Amino acid sequence: MNRRKEKPERNRPFNQILNRRLLSYATAATAAGAGVLGLTQTAEAQVVFTPTHVMIGAHTSYSLDLTNTGTTDFILHGSVTANCSTVFSALLAQPAFQNALEGGIYNGLNVAKALNPGKVIGSSQRFVSQGNGGVLMGEAIYSPGGGQYRGNWIHVMNRYLGLKFQINGETHFGWARMTVKLLLARPMQVLLSGYAYETQPSTPIVAGQTEDQDDAPPGVPRVEEGPGAGAFLDDPRAPQPASLGILALGASGLPLWRREKIASL
Numbered sequence: 001m002n003r004r005k006e007k008p009e010r011n012r013p014f015n016q017i018l019n020r021r022l023l024s025y026a027t028a029a030t031a032a033g034a035g036v037l038g039l040t041q042t043a044e045a046q047v048v049f050t051p052t053h054v055m056i057g058a059h060t061s062y063s064l065d066l067t068n069t070g071t072t073d074f075i076l077h078g079s080v081t082a083n084c085s086t087v088f089s090a091l092l093a094q095p096a097f098q099n100a101l102e103g104g105i106y107n108g109l110n111v112a113k114a115l116n117p118g119k120v121i122g123s124s125q126r127f128v129s130q131g132n133g134g135v136l137m138g139e140a141i142y143s144p145g146g147g148q149y150r151g152n153w154i155h156v157m158n159r160y161l162g163l164k165f166q167i168n169g170e171t172h173f174g175w176a177r178m179t180v181k182l183l184l185a186r187p188m189q190v191l192l193s194g195y196a197y198e199t200q201p202s203t204p205i206v207a208g209q210t211e212d213q214d215d216a217p218p219g220v221p222r223v224e225e226g227p228g229a230g231a232f233l234d235d236p237r238a239p240q241p242a243s244l245g246i247l248a249l250g251a252s253g254l255p256l257w258r259r260e261k262i263a264s265l
Helices: 008-043 244-248
Strands: 047-056 060-064 074-082 087-095 100-106 109-112 135-143 146-151 155-167 170-181 189-198
Touching (some): 060 189, 074 155, 074 170, 074 189, 087 100, 155 189
Parallel strands (some): 109 135
Antiparallel strands (some): 100 109, 100 155, 135 146
């Protein structure tokens, strides 16, 4: 009786090899897809904006937490000091460890910039972090013999602090929008009306940018100006009650003040 030769034994190794290759291709494709997905998620930038209405005055401090997670990134501080003849009214920003503000050096003093809306805040800009009690934003120095201003934040509306700070050891950029009334012989008034930061490390942000720019035309950032700041700043020429420091100096007939403002850095 003739037996029929069986051929499946020849085909079995080929099928096994084919199955292994298909499985290998599928595994590689899955891993590649997961890698691309992870890269897309990692590379996706996002701007987180927080609107606020915080008033800062003399002897007042505010802890700025850009991520709203309970970590202080910067301290904004209104300082008023005096000696026997002069009153110093200053607005300062103190960065936390390894954080900094966009600015420069003027006469050996670190000074923060007051950025206009639309300015880019990123690694190509200059940042400063050290100062006596913080980086100087603006200061009014007045006495019966005269007065002067120092800094860029003297009488400004809806200007922006450029911020560089750390999240889990990585550098991020952000901004804080402020309106400042810092004049000679008048009380200091500061309004913090919002702040924002970029979630993607080392990614620039535009001053006033409140959301992602993916669907915006190139070079045309969406910027929020900040509501109500115009009513906050009155006419600097209008008469105002003198501060307690000036009254203590008996300066009822103060001479015309000499104004000396630092030029833009």
